[in-house]
Amino acid sequence: MEKNKKLGLILGIILFISFIYAIQISNFDGYGTSENITFSGDSNYSRNISIYRYANVTSAFMNFSGYTITNKILSYSSSVVDGSLIASESTNYIFVGSSPTKQYYKTNESLVNEFTPNLDGGNPQGIASDEDFIYYLVRVGSAPYSWKIYKYGHNESYITNGTTALSSSIGFFLDGDYFYSIVCAGPSSTVNRVEKLTFGSSTAVTSTFGCNNVRGYLVKSGGRYWAHFDDDNYLEWYSNWTLVGGYTDSCGMEGYTTNDGADGYGNYIYSNLKKCVAIGKSSTTNPYLLTNNTQIWSHAGEFDSTSSPNQTNDFSSTLNSALNGGACNCSGCVLSGNNCTIPFTFHSDTAGILEYSALNITYSNPSITLISPIDSHTYGTNESLELNFTYINFTAVDCFYNIQNTTSYITSNISTDCLNTTFNVSQGEGTFNLSIYMNNSNGIMAQDSNTFSIVLDSPAINLDYPDNNSFFNSETVYFNFTATDTDGVDTCILYGDFNGTWLANETFNGIVSGTQNYTILNLQEKENLWTIWCNDSLGNEGFALENKTFTIDLTDPTMNNMTITTTTGSQTIQFLTNITDTNLDRCEYSVYNLAGGIDGSSVNVSFTCNTLSSATVSGFASYYLNVTAYDSANNSNKQGLLFTTSATSGGGTTTGGGGGTTIVTGQSDWIMTTSGDGTSYEKVMPTGTSDKLNLYFENFGEDEKDITLSCVNQEGTMCQYVSYDESTFKLPVLKEIKTQKDFTLTIPEGVDEGDYSFNIIATDEDSVQRSVTVYLSLGTKGIFQSTISKLGLSTEKGFPYIFIFLPFLLVSLVGSVIIIPEKFPTKGIWVVILTLFIPFFAIYMI
Known part of the structure; x- marks a missing residue:
């Protein structure tokens, strides 16, 4: 039976209240609360949820976003300029030719064949991104060419690494089997050069160039446009990046050393050059989500982070249709026990990544628990057996049960109020299964069952002592029972949960039919359950018709601070006890004068514990109030307090002008x-x-x-x-x-x-x-x-709820007057209902 309870939506504050047991599904089976589904092309991916077959889904939503991976910027600890650009000996890179025309190259296309490896031609320019900025290695101007690294921001803004030449900025590009390092050591062309790198070494190339004029480019990546404006007349566009292959987080160079050579230029030695993969935008095309042969979300065309709709509509009705009242017979559904597994299909026409998140499926899970007949018990009668059950999360329409054995069954309805009842088993002896069912107005069904046996010739057992719901203030407990059988009683066993586990505690042999038997046990302080099982000389066996509960309570009530209030001119006092006990039962008080005698008839007067009570004394004097508290096991404790009544003000224990004095310990x-x-x-x-x-x-x-x-x-x-x-x-x-x-x-x-x-x-x-x-x-x-x-x-943060209630009340009043047509029957009543329902609902949900 479910233990964590939660009340659901209020359907009517004035007219009615509906109780819903809300359970939430926030992830697909075996996956987290969000996932990036990567499509390799025109393909489908399946995910599943498991839900109780008789559940009633009340709401179902999920979100989508176009997931984007942009080029990865290098990240290494010892770079001269963080964000330097890297090309690779491999082909999986995006490059843009600079002259004579601007070119775009997709991954897995040969770069070597696309470029002329001289400084006068269309040398490549590296592009990389850290998702917040795009970095360019830009070559512009005429020979000697200038090279710079620029950092481009969102919304056509940018940050440069200097308005003049960069100091020691480094970039890489590819020519055949070698890497080339662009080194700008200063504004003078005499200190700038191209170095030809192999793994672990560098060789200077004779070409030199200046670091002067720059030119910017614009690219769309991750759904964003990137731009650098050098002037109003020059702006280049590159867009439509596509996803091909994967990417690695670690790429480029790791570690370098410098050594000033004889020429003073500085030799750069790079080690561990790694392959990098630059990836552009990864949008899916015509994606959709399907369940129970129904598209619950779709998008026409390319879907990215700016697209909509990015949330499903409520698809609870689709799920309820899939469950089909417990049949679980939708397309692809699998019924296992009482769980229904429902498949979901994600689709894209093209390669791309689709991110889902915020899956929220809320459903009510009806539950019924059969208490009696007790499972696996044997009864010695087939008449007036108790049918006891409890249920949660249900507004029952009708209840019914059936009893069946291997040959027949009986179906019997219970009244629509679904109360506990009794039943007869007309089949007589045997082993039976009783199943109880409940239906609600939505056709949702809850069910529970127990197996029990009837042996009419089994001993009749009476549990004589301790009686049901009895209390003891001693660890020593007597157990008395009587077993009767015309064939003679053979053996009886005492069952109980005295140590927390239900098991056999003591066996009785040589039982005389119709004679009371007893045993004595020393038990711990707790609530206990007990019963007796017996068999006769022919082997017929069975339990007593019921279990009985008793409690051992060894703890006296705790007497906390008591207060007494006296009023000037009055002989009546008010007092309030503060007594704690798990099984507190009753309280009594007596009033004594200072000589130790009872004042009037105030002796052992019963009153309700921990409620404001009164007592009247015989005069204006000092008295002693004595309180005794008893629990259900007759454990007791006492508490006394001195007080004084006064005819006039001025006493140290009363207030003047008719005021009251609260006394806790003696005179106050x-x-x-x-x-x-x-x-x-x-x-x-x-x-x-x-x-x-x-x-x-x-x-x-x-x-x-x-x-x-x-x-x-x-x-x-x-x-x-x-x-x-x-x-x-x-x-x-x-x-x-x-x-x-x-x-x-x-x-x-x-x-x-x-x-x-x-x-x-x-x-x-x-x-x-x-x-x-x-x-x-x-x-x-x-x-x-x-x-x-x-x-x-x-609220928890101290904001009064009344300040939330009043605006909702005003808005709902005005809105209901406007929305409900003038000729609508009983408009006034519906205006009142809506006006009250909305603010109360808001208060409840907050």
Whole structure:
């Protein structure tokens, strides 16, 4: 059964509420949340999702982007100029001829045959990119030619490596079996030369040239245009790059050394020259995504990062059609157990890369769990057997079950409210399988089944003691049972989960039919389950008709700070206990005078634990309130507190003018209360919200107090979400004037639902303490109440939800009045519904 629960969309705040159990699929089977699918040509690639066959898909989307790989710029640690251009002895490079015409060369075409290797002709110019910039090795002008490396940016902007000649800039180009290094050591042509490189050595070439005028080029790469404008009259275009082959991250040269030669030019020795592959734009053509013979996304023409649509429409209906109510009979679907595998086909007409991401398939997974009959149990009767089950994520339309053995089956409907019931097995003895089914209005079905046996001649077993849902405050537990069989009882076995695992614990032999049997076990403190199995002398066997639960509780209730409030002129006090216990059952109080006697009839008076209660004393004097708490196992603990009632003001323990005094430990000269002079808060909060709560302090003494605030968990661990505006402060002497301090409770998303409690403790320098208790219901009051409660709360970052609610309320009111036609039946009612639904829905979803 699913354990992580999540409420889904609110379909109607006013009229109705629908509960949906939302499960999300965010990746294809065996793949991550995104992937770059590389097509080698006109081809298809398949991916799969696995989903529960009876699931109801509520939404399904995914995103696409045209993935682009541009030329890789060299990256090596010791380059003279980072971004120098590299050509290769191989052919997998893009080059552009400079003269007499500009040429474009695709990869896998021979470069050697396309160029004339002299400085007067169409020598190549290298191009490389680091995806943010394109780098050019540019040769322009007339002999002696000038060479420079330029860095070109997006949107026709550029950054040069100098407005004049580059110092020691280096580029490579290819001529036959050799590399040539273009070395520009300065603006003078006398210090610029071309060096002919082999692996690990360099040989100077006699040609020299200047480093002067430059000329720029424009290229489209990765869906972007690149340009450098040298002047208004000269602009060259290169576009339509194509993807051929792969690329490597490591290329070019690694490491070099320099040595000033006799000529002073400097000899450059390069090692480890590597092959690089320059790759241009990699767009797919006419891509589409297909499932269940339906195209759920497509694009006509070339698809890149600027193309649209780049998201599918909601294809949940296509998936529900593929599931087909659990049949899982769509094209290519595979049913394995209760899982349906649905294939998806990605297609492109040409080579390219298609990136998908943000796959988000949300579905509701109905679940039903059969509790009784118990699986693998044998029963001694075939009448009035219990049929108990639980279900989640379901608005049931009808429920039915069937019982079958090897020869026959019975099908019986259950009422549409799908309540637990009893059933008879008319086939008598045998082994049976009971399957229970539930249908909802969408035709979605949930199912569970158990196998059980009936042996009518098996012993009848009565579990005498301990009774169901009983409690013990001792580790020693007696087990009593009675087994009856006309053929005589042979053996009985006590089963239980006393150590956490369900197993046989003790065997009884020599059983006398109809006679009570017993055993004694020493067990640990925990909740336990037990039953008895027996067989008779003929081998007929079976369990008792039910399992019984009992709890061993050895822990006394914990008595935390108790507060008493007295009012001047009144003999009635109010008090609030703060008692914690897993199985807290009941509380009693007695009032004693200072002589130790009972005051009036205030002895062992029952009251509800941890709720504001009152007691009346016989006069104006000092008394002692004694509280006793009991848990379900009859463990108990006591707590006492001294208080004084006064007819008039002026006493050290009361306030004047009809005020109240909260006493925690003995006589008090300062108090801490909540809003409205209370001693506790009861809050209902959804997760992902925060609330600021007030504390009010009043100092009746003659000296200021140093107060420190802290938090103590009672039920759960909510103190970790408590923060204070001031955790320490001085409480001034301001009689009849209260000092306000605040604390904030911020509940993040993901905290478990449930009921929690904690105490905010205020302690002064004398270790005198006061406390306020917070009772917190976290997500346990239902969607409607939780959503309503948000209006008085804030987000985790402190923004009030009411400021979100009011704009939505205004917009929805105006929009519904405009959208709904005047002649629409009951327009006024629908305006009210839409006006309220939209802002509440917004608050719920945020």
